[in-house]
Amino acid sequence: MDLDYEFTLKDQIFIFKFVEFTNIGFTATTQPMEKTLLLGDEAIAQGAIDAGISGIYAYPGTPSTEIMEYIMNSIEAHSKNIRTGWATNEKTAMEASLGMSYAGKRAIVCMKHVGLNVAADAFINSAITGANGGLIVVAADDPSMHSSQNEQDSRFYGKFAMIPSLEPSNQQEAYDMVHYGFEISERFKVPILMRLTTRLAHSRSGVIRKDPRPQNPLQLPDNPKQYILLPANARRQFRHLLDIQGDFQEDADKSNFNLYLDGPDKSLGIVACGIAYNYLLENFSDGKVPYPILKIGQYPLSRPKMKRLYEECEEILVLEDGYPIVEELINSFFGLGKKIKGRLNGTIRRDGELNPNKVGKALGLTIPETRPIPDLVTNRPPKLCKGCPHIYSYNALNEALTEYSKGRVFSDIGCYTLGALEPFEAINSCVDMGASITMAKGAADAGFTPAVAVIGDSTFTHSGMTGLLDAVNDKSSITVVILDNATVAMTGGQHSSALGKIEAICEALGVEKDHIKIMNPSPKYHEENMNTFKNEIRYQGVSVIIPRRECLHTAARRIKEEKRKTEKEKLPSIV
Numbered sequence: 001m002d003l004d005y006e007f008t009l010k011d012q013i014f015i016f017k018f019v020e021f022t023n024i025g026f027t028a029t030t031q032p033m034e035k036t037l038l039l040g041d042e043a044i045a046q047g048a049i050d051a052g053i054s055g056i057y058a059y060p061g062t063p064s065t066e067i068m069e070y071i072m073n074s075i076e077a078h079s080k081n082i083r084t085g086w087a088t089n090e091k092t093a094m095e096a097s098l099g100m101s102y103a104g105k106r107a108i109v110c111m112k113h114v115g116l117n118v119a120a121d122a123f124i125n126s127a128i129t130g131a132n133g134g135l136i137v138v139a140a141d142d143p144s145m146h147s148s149q150n151e152q153d154s155r156f157y158g159k160f161a162m163i164p165s166l167e168p169s170n171q172q173e174a175y176d177m178v179h180y181g182f183e184i185s186e187r188f189k190v191p192i193l194m195r196l197t198t199r200l201a202h203s204r205s206g207v208i209r210k211d212p213r214p215q216n217p218l219q220l221p222d223n224p225k226q227y228i229l230l231p232a233n234a235r236r237q238f239r240h241l242l243d244i245q246g247d248f249q250e251d252a253d254k255s256n257f258n259l260y261l262d263g264p265d266k267s268l269g270i271v272a273c274g275i276a277y278n279y280l281l282e283n284f285s286d287g288k289v290p291y292p293i294l295k296i297g298q299y300p301l302s303r304p305k306m307k308r309l310y311e312e313c314e315e316i317l318v319l320e321d322g323y324p325i326v327e328e329l330i331n332s333f334f335g336l337g338k339k340i341k342g343r344l345n346g347t348i349r350r351d352g353e354l355n356p357n358k359v360g361k362a363l364g365l366t367i368p369e370t371r372p373i374p375d376l377v378t379n380r381p382p383k384l385c386k387g388c389p390h391i392y393s394y395n396a397l398n399e400a401l402t403e404y405s406k407g408r409v410f411s412d413i414g415c416y417t418l419g420a421l422e423p424f425e426a427i428n429s430c431v432d433m434g435a436s437i438t439m440a441k442g443a444a445d446a447g448f449t450p451a452v453a454v455i456g457d458s459t460f461t462h463s464g465m466t467g468l469l470d471a472v473n474d475k476s477s478i479t480v481v482i483l484d485n486a487t488v489a490m491t492g493g494q495h496s497s498a499l500g501k502i503e504a505i506c507e508a509l510g511v512e513k514d515h516i517k518i519m520n521p522s523p524k525y526h527e528e529n530m531n532t533f534k535n536e537i538r539y540q541g542v543s544v545i546i547p548r549r550e551c552l553h554t555a556a557r558r559i560k561e562e563k564r565k566t567e568k569e570k571l572p573s574i575v
């Protein structure tokens with residue numbers, strides 16, 4: 001039995017006053033001291049609305065998607081004219097938020113952890129330009145890779161960019177940290193990174209809201225050169241960033257999010273970062289932990305508090321959901337021989353999500369037996385929905401490729417990645433968004449032809465277009481299949497930036513019009529589709545095939561919405 005997946009969050013108190021549903025969406029009540037039941041993502045979103053943002057930018061990605069969705073559906077956000085809407089990728093989202101900050105307004109940009117890799121150029125440089133209006137970059141990490149390609153820890157990015165990072169331990173802190181994050185972003189004139197993990201993003205708890213703050217007026221930065229990163233300016237700006245590192249440190253030392261909580265038993269001192277603090281409390285039914293705890297919610301690490309813990313306690317246990325970043329720092333800060341327990345020394349498994357049971361085991365507690373997972377929910381691998389258009393694209397493609405040896409289909413990230421599984425086994429790679437086209441190109445350049453790339457419509461505009469241009473410029477012999485289901489299906493059916501634009505984009509990038517083919521991925525067109533695949537795969541150049549049929553769920557939602565609108569129009573109007 002795997003205990004990893006069995007836990008509850010005791011601290012998630014289920015008191016909620018009221019969430020009002022309307023035809024546009026929902027909005028929380030504002031009575032003081034009443035708790036609103038919010039997901040971690042929603043707490044960030046509501047915090048951002050209340051803290052006076054003028055805009056949110058994001059590209060969907062689990063577990064961050066609900067932040068944008070909440071603000072898009074919020075009547076309050078609509079009434080305040082807060083800019084919402086999906087960006088084409090995380091880099092464009094990051095840059096747009098930087099532009100809004102340049103104009104003096106508060107902005108928030110949200111993405112999943114791997115999205116920060118895409119936005120990294122802009123993100124790291126935004127620490128050098130600095131911010132004008134408050135700017136918060138939210139990265140939602142996914143330890144255990146519930147829906148991701150890796151479990152990288154975004155706190156490294158905060159350290160890499162040398163800006164303050166915030167890591168909430170519960171939904172209330174997530175809400176409060178947004179207010180605080182904007183405040184320090186404007187005080188220090190730098191963007192702030194906020195990192196959370198899946199369980200916090202996707203679990204609910206009662207949140208007390210603060211009084212809403214008005215939006216900032218338009219106001220350009222005092223220093224007109226701040227955003228011009230020519231080397232001479234960049235050097236100056238970077239030196240300034242280095243100069244204010246001490247201020248970040250001082251702020252973290254004083255921060256209410258970094259608490260030293262004393263305990264009588266000094267045989268162990270516990271460092272609990274973000275949600276790990278919640279997991280720690282979960283192991284003590286009265287909420288009283290006998291050991292001193294350093295609860296961390298703001299980075300850089302508070303050295304005086306860490307030093308006190310190190311000096312007062314015999315051993316240190318580091319609890320962090322993600323990489324052993326703090327454990328590593330303590331080892332190298334002090335390195336004075338005391339035992340530091342955590343993921344690095346093997347007390348806690350190096351990979352995978354942290355949870356209360358893992359924390360209990362690390363504390364040497366006896367973990368009560370949990371009920372086994374019922375058969376109904378075990379071993380149920382994900383699969384394409386029955387009738388999904390991707391199924392018929394793969395059926396035709398697989399048949400068209402029977403005359404060649406295996407291993408020729410480079411794929412990408414989306415629902416269609418499930419084509420890797422039985423019964424299709426249609427694809428041979430899935431690395432990062434956009435890599436299908438460029439990997440197919442590289443393989444074709446190496447002489448491995450035919451090489452086929454399979455990419456979704458949203459992934460194509462996210463990161464596929466530039467690779468296609470490379471292939472066109474090099475006249476690489478590849479067939480690119482852009483599966484157009486008119487949505488970003490895998491993350492819940494968000495609007496796809498590619499909608500209605502794919503052929504025009506391909507043509508503009510230089511793909512010959514005669515080699516851009518549209519097909520309907522349905523069983524009745526199987527023969528026709530298979531022949532189209534065969535012909536284009538034989539073509540020695542760049543060809544694009546666009547199987548086009550709406551995702552079943554998006555279609556169902558669209559039809560329901562259209563029906564609701566028609567029924568509403570039919571209602572007699574009250575004058």
Ligand SMILES: Cc1ncc(C[n+]2csc(CCOP(=O)(O)OP(=O)(O)O)c2C)c(N)n1
Nearest residue numbers: 061115413414415456457458459488489490
């Ligand atoms: C850099 C990055 N950003 C976001 C995601 C989350 N994500 C996974 S697949 C996907 C897009 C899928 O849309 P599409 O390509 O249209 O394929 P579909 O799921 O609709 O078949 C997204 C946004 C990710 N894995 N990596």
Ligand code: SF4
Nearest residue numbers: 385388415489551552
């Ligand atoms: S959600 Fe849509 S695209 Fe994804 S598998 Fe189901 S039908 Fe296919």
